[in-house]
Amino acid sequence: MNNVFFFIPYNINYLLIENKKKSNKFIYLYNDDYYFCIKVNNSIFINKDTNTIKLSDDSFNNKNKLFNNELNKFLFSWDNLFFNKIKFTGKGFKFKKKINNLFLYFNRAHKCFFIGNNIILKRLSKNKVILLKNNYNHLINDSILIRNIRYNNIFTKRGLRFSRQIIYKKKGKTAAQ
Template identity: 75%
Template sequence: MKKNILFIPYNINYIYIEEKKNLNKFLYLYNDNYFFSININYKQNIKINQDTNTVIIENRNFNNKLNLFNHEFDKFLYSWDNFFFNKIKFTGKGFKWKKKETNLFLFFNRAHKCFFIGNNIILKRLSKSKIIILKNNYKHLIHDSILIRVIRSNNIFTKRGLRFSRQIILKKKGKTASQ
């Protein structure tokens, strides 16, 4: 018998419902903004410890993906009330950006328009050349920040372009005149 132990944060409420007719069990998780339900089949037993806010689900059959489920479920519950962030800096003469709601318009002295349309994202201006991106899903944050960085990647000759805040900047050596 395999035990699956889930910790529910204290800012998330839960209700456990057991139907006698169909032998169905439901665990509802909710807070002010989100709602989530877990259906538990009849082969599983559930125990709830209200002191430690843990839910123990006992499985009769062994499944080797329970550890992965625990890890992903913990990240999912953590993202309900917390934000992840990424800082993007740009360097270059004459480079500007304008923010309208969750859209980012970049002016990089090009003939075509460069812009990023964000979905469920918060953009904040830190300074003239720095912006911070806030999102509650870490994987989507990384994907969106890479999309922004690809618009004008850092040039190794002039060091102009977009980069992450702590990204290592590589500078290529120029030609030296030997006389």
């Protein structure tokens, strides 16, 4: 028997509704802004002290752990923000931030820009930007899109990178004598 445990944050309310005729159970999760419904056909145990819900499943399903992780991230993202910091290095490189759009000037003939959708951009310094979003997967996709505009060059170490990304430097041609 597999069990799925998930924690409900204290700012989210829950309600268990049972339909005895059809033997269906629904868990409604809600707060002031959002609501979410889960249909459950198996046994449910709710621990009010720790605010956890335990779902017991008789059939073996290897996706229970994935469901548990994704649901926990989803519930956490209702009132919290995830962030990612992007740095760029290079002489003459600059950027402008207008609303939630990022215009990058990299001494190129064509325009490089990123139009943010439901994302908060904050300028930290001359060469640092922080991205804030409540969905972790969308944040990672958006930050990878920005980083792909100008890769970090291994010869000159110029370009866009994540703040804690490891930077590789390629050796130049030197006469070893």
